[in-house]
Amino acid sequence: MRYINYIFILLLLSKSQAQVSIQRLMNDVEILSSPEMEGRMAGSEAYDKAAQYCVSVFQENGVKSLQHSSLDGYRQNFNIQSNTVNKCELKITNSQGKFYKLKLGSDYVCRGFTGSGSGTADVVFCGYGQAKDSYNDYRGMDLKGKAVMIFKANPPFTLEDEIWDNFSIRRQVETAKQHGAAAVIFVSRHNEKFQSKPIGSLMHGEGKHNAEIPQFQIDISWADSLLEGTRYPLERLDNLIEDLRMPFSVFTQSKIEYDVQAHYNPQTPTYNIMGVIEGSDPELKSEYIIVGAHLDHVGKIGDLVYPGANDNASGSAAVLELARLISQNRDKLKRSVIFTLFTAEEQGLEGSKFMAQNLPVPKEKIAFVLNLDCIAHGDSIRVGNGKSYPHLWEKVKEIDITKSGKVVDATWGGGGADLTPFHNLEIPGLYFASQFSYTHLHLPTDTPETLNKELYKDMVELIYHAILELE
Ligand SMILES: [Zn+2]
Structure with a gap:
């Protein structure tokens, strides 16, 4: 009898403990990042597939839809701009007449909001692609039908009478187009530490869509290949412009051959997904x-x-895993939780x-937001926005002492990524x-x-305990 009691207590204990399952987490990651999910671009059918999967997990775990005019069940619908890149090919013939078929994804990419077009074009390096009165990379350049190669950045210096606009892919493309360019090739600055590789990116910045101009980003090594025969490798050009604070544009002896097919839709339906698990405290x-x-x-690109x-x-x-855990441990949950994708x-x-802008519950009723973005590669845990909300930050560090002890002792303020729109409304929050x-x-x-x-x-x-214990 005593033995049976003991087992009963053990069962009770194990039931009340949060059991994060790495198998379930990894299984969901495998599903969401599988080839059929095609990179989950907002507005695509593949995004719908991923979203449906998440909704099914919500339903299985008692996550209920909220009532609000912006919601249709679990969905919060609105429209965005989207661009589907069906084909993106790039080949180079350099000054020696050497021909290269570049490898998509590592040697080059098409920008997410690339335009369409095909043909052959001579390549001209035009610095930062700026056309200001006091600093003009395009001055005296005839670029009709040319492919313009420019840095994916603003100049690293300021001029007395000039303030650079926020860097914008679209504005850079528009400026190049006004000077006759047929295609634009972005490259990272040689002297820049990060993001020198061509990355998949849907960021387009301010300005209007340019449906007729193919837009690439190439790896720095290929920029040097294009510049072969000019005596100016990319590093030298980068240094010259920075040191002289003057444009230094160069006609290369290289050509590109390109074929890009993209489809732009200015009004593409998409949606957030959200649902709620109600807390067990009558007041909270x-x-x-x-x-x-x-x-x-x-x-995806092609x-x-x-x-x-x-x-x-x-x-x-x-x-999804937190929704499962919370639904199994509702007795411990005081406040209600809105799970959102x-x-x-x-x-x-x-x-x-x-x-x-369309909060499903009154703003004053939101205690805090926890944003989870890129949480599983690396070696330790960063908790951001602690400078803006020190009491939340301190409490998480306190919880962490009794857990893995992996939270690093550095944070930031001002929101960050998806936390920012909530932060701007003065809703407290942390970023994991x-x-x-x-x-x-x-x-x-x-x-x-x-x-x-x-x-x-x-x-x-750690996040599970933050949900239960933060005040
Ligand atoms: Zn991202």
Whole structure:
């Protein structure tokens, strides 16, 4: 009898403990980043597939839809701009007459909002692609029918009478087009530490869509190949412009051959997904915690899929796992939790912005937001926005002492990614990400095998306790 009691108590104990399952987490990551999900671009059918899967997990775990004019069941619908890139080919013939067929995804990419076009064009390097009075990379250049190669950045210096506009792919393309360009090739600055690789990206910046101009990003090594025969490798050009604070544009002796087919839709339907698990405290259940992660990623270019396992299948799968855990431990949950999967983060936080403008519950009733973005690659845990909300940050560190102890002692303020639209409304929040998370960011290599399972499990456990214990 005593033995039976003992087993009973053990059962009770194990039932009340949160059991983050790394198998379930990884299984969901595998599903969301599988080839059939085609990189989950907001507005695509593949995004719908991923969203349906998440809704089915909500339904199985008692996550209920909310009542609000912006919601249709679990969906919060709105429209975005989208661009589907069906074909993206690039070949180079350099000054020696050498011919190269570049490899999509590693040697080059098409920008997410590329225009269409095909042909052959001479390549001209035009610095930063600026056409200001006091600094003009295009002055005296005849670029009709040429492919313009420019840095994907603003100049690293300021001029007395000039303030650069916010860097915008679209504006750069528009300026090149006004000077006659047929195609634009972006390249990272040689002297820039990060993102020198061609990445899949849907960021387009301010300005209007240019449907007729193919837009590439190439790896720095290929920029040097294009510049062969000019005596100016990219590093030298980068240094010259920076040192002289003057444009230094160069006609190369290289050509590109390109074929890009894209389809732009200015009004593409997409949606956030959200649902609620009600808290068990009679008073506090009218207060809400939003636990959110962006489900979308950068999609595919032609047949090349960007799996986005860490960015952000990891955060999305964590939202699903947290919904399972919370539904099994509702007695411990005082406040209600709104589980959210944002769309169109990769286009510029479109989903979280829309939700912040269309909150399903009164703003004053939202206790805090936890944003989960890129949480499973790397070696430790970063908790952001602690400078803006020190009491939340301190409490998470306190919880962490009794858990994995993996939270690094550095944070930031001012929101960050999908937390920003909520932060701007003065809703408290924290941002969970793994430290050194961005090795494979927006690369075809962001696959489930690159995730750190032990870290991932510890991360989700920490967030689970944050949901239950933060005040
Ligand atoms: Zn991303």
